[in-house]
Amino acid sequence: MQQNTPLTANVSALPTTPARAARRPLPIGRLILSLVFYLTIGFFLVNLIAMVSTVVIDSFGTSWFKTALPPEFTLHWYTDLTAEHDLTLLLGNTFIVALATTLTALAVGFPAAYVLARKQFRLKAPLTLLFLLPMLTPPLVYGIPVATLIIRLALGGTLFGVILINMIPIVPFVIFVLMPFIEQVDPSLESASRMLGAGRFRTFTRIVLPLVVPGLLTAGVLALVRTFAAFELTYLVATTGGSQTLAVALYGDASGAGIRPHQFVNAMAVIYMLMTMSLVVVALFFVKPTQFVVRIKNR
């Protein structure tokens, strides 16, 4: 896709030759359309930013009613927060779960993605469907039976259980993100390496792996961001405080809104947001924003 194409280049407005069409001034209809487009997207984005800002401002405010800004600012919601939540534990749990899930998913998903992208074999279609199924099923549908089983196996409230349940959507996700990257690597490179005497393993580690590194990075970074913000599945298994992640603790605070002041909940939200945002900033060094959305082949 072209990026930052000037608007005038799009205007093949009339069925004349392209050269003449490009030199025409911007037609009024096109101008109105651009205006509507930027206003709609702008309205959405402005509200989004304002939404996030209110949370940040409120977390530093004393009390905030009917005014544009809180009358006084304070830090004491954050001191309350550190007193009531073991933030180091929550943060540690979140990172352990996200990293362990992502790395396992990559290790398991990469060979599978390689086979699905390269080989033709019987049962390929049903296998692809099997890997697609966890992505097409809502998390709570399989989450409840899986969590019941995990709790029954005495793994409820353990990080291992949380990692296990989070792997269900992430393994297929990694496979489908990796497949197009593997398809791009020319198979004749592998054949050449084999013909020059390299073994299967050597060809894989010296030819295929280096060429797929961008794909592994993309899949890894996206999986990391996803598990970091994952809520439902972790919530079902993290039955004790010791295995909670940031998102689950935030939900716990928010759903018990009557008990906790909203500034307290919002201070927690700010901590959570700082973490996800910094992760996303790092992620954007490796992937384009549009890659956050998986595209299933349009056939």
Added chain:
Amino acid sequence: MLKTTLSAPRPRTGLETLVLLLPALLLVLAIFIAPFLFGLNLSLHTGYRGEGAATLTNYTQFFSDPYLVDSISITFQVALPVTLFTLFISVPLAYFMRRGIRFERGITTLLILPLTLGNVMVAESMLMYFGRQGWFNQALQSVGLIRQPLVLVHNWFGVELALFIQNFPFVFLMILGYLSGINPDLERASRMLGASQWRTFRRVILPLALPGIAIAFCLNFVANFSVFPSAVLVGRPDDQTRVLSVMAWRSTYEQNNPPLGTAIALTMGVIELLVVACVLWGRSRLARGATLGGGKGA
């Protein structure tokens, strides 16, 4: 092709395929399929641990109790309008943006914000911003558009709004991918043959994009149908937004009845997969029609 003739014969290729696939396959079987079967079996029993002979008690209880079974229609009332609305907004916007626009990188970066924040965070920030005394109502009142603050959260509308904010970027970016993949020559040809912009959109672009739009609909519908944190945080989980996932969660964890909760979860899965199957079936018929009309560019 040259590539195929070059590749050397591989004697153990079947075995290799199997070995490479095995880890992922075993994992999916162990953590997805097996628990699913366990859940199916559990839903056919009663009691906390599910002892005794198999019975349909949980399913008959679900379908005969109006309080429980009504959540099916409630879920549809929550999921369907917002899914259609999101598509309705996304398609024209993506159509406009299909050849790239100014500030594209900036816009797409901001758009992924709700995707990365997660649904709990989106709902939590809505409570402040769209609340009675939030900035949104303050702004509308100060311009004089409304007298009384609008009630935008803790009701059906709050959930619709949360789902829209959460999923619009996803649907928009996905449809943008499909639309920008359509060969621009087809559009140019249609215009050259005298069709208007609107007619070109309706007769050329839309038929080619419909399979992609159908996929976007499915993924969006699946997400909206299983709404959980937003339904509790910005909805009214006792009546207006008493969706299936809330009922499944309550039965399992609040009433300590995992068999009933699992039965509700599985029912939800079956309904949702039926809808997806219907859409995909329609899509396959459409796709056949579209290929007759001409190829699709890279």
